[in-house]
Amino acid sequence: MRVITGKARGTRLVTVSGNDIVRPTGEKAKEGIFSSIQFDIEGRKILDLFAGSGAISIEALSRGASHATLVENNKNAVSCIKDNLKFTKFSDEATLMETDVMAALYKLGGHKEFDIVFMDPPYNLEIEAQVLKTMNNMASVTEYTTVIMEASLKRDLSFVEECGFRIVKVKQYKTNQHIFLTKK
DSSP: OBOOSSTTTTOBOOOOSOTTTOOOOOHHHHHHHHHHSTTSOTTOEEEEETOTTSHHHHHHHHTTOSEEEEEOOOHHHHHHHHHHHHHHTOGGGEEEEOSOHHHHHHHHTTSSOEEEEEEOOOGGGOOHHHHHHHHHTOTTEEEEEEEEEEEETTOOOTHHHHTTEEEEEEEEOSSEEEEEEEEO
8 A cells, every 4th residue: 555646655554464453445445535635635634533554644644634633443553553654754743542433532522623534434333323423513523524434335324314414425436435424
């Protein structure tokens, strides 16, 4: 896996072995995300939930995001994120929260606003509704925040509306999809 463009263009990132721990977003899917928000990334604050290797936040920072807050509780993934941030020289522009996503959301609730939230939870947990409901009640996630959620193609999205969000766009790939959301 590598950084596609920007300050760290071409830099290879380390990943955690074993898809049961981290499911890296493929380059084609990552390019799809960033082509959709390419004019909205410069100077923005990013929240990356279930950050895995940190590749999404690092891509955002490489493209000019001002700060990224990464949330990950798997120790191997946390180590990987630290290495990747150090290697790409983005450690000063990033905050790594080594905790459960729900605990992190409660800590972040009334603090700085986020412009873009990436969330890529493990598919088998079906935790998306709980995360969205919590974010809907956070002052740091506003009607101007774009939430990009990765999910299995099989994931029923009927819960999104009742969580206080609306679907703006869906990009589908071979095995997964990215759902772009905003608060209602």
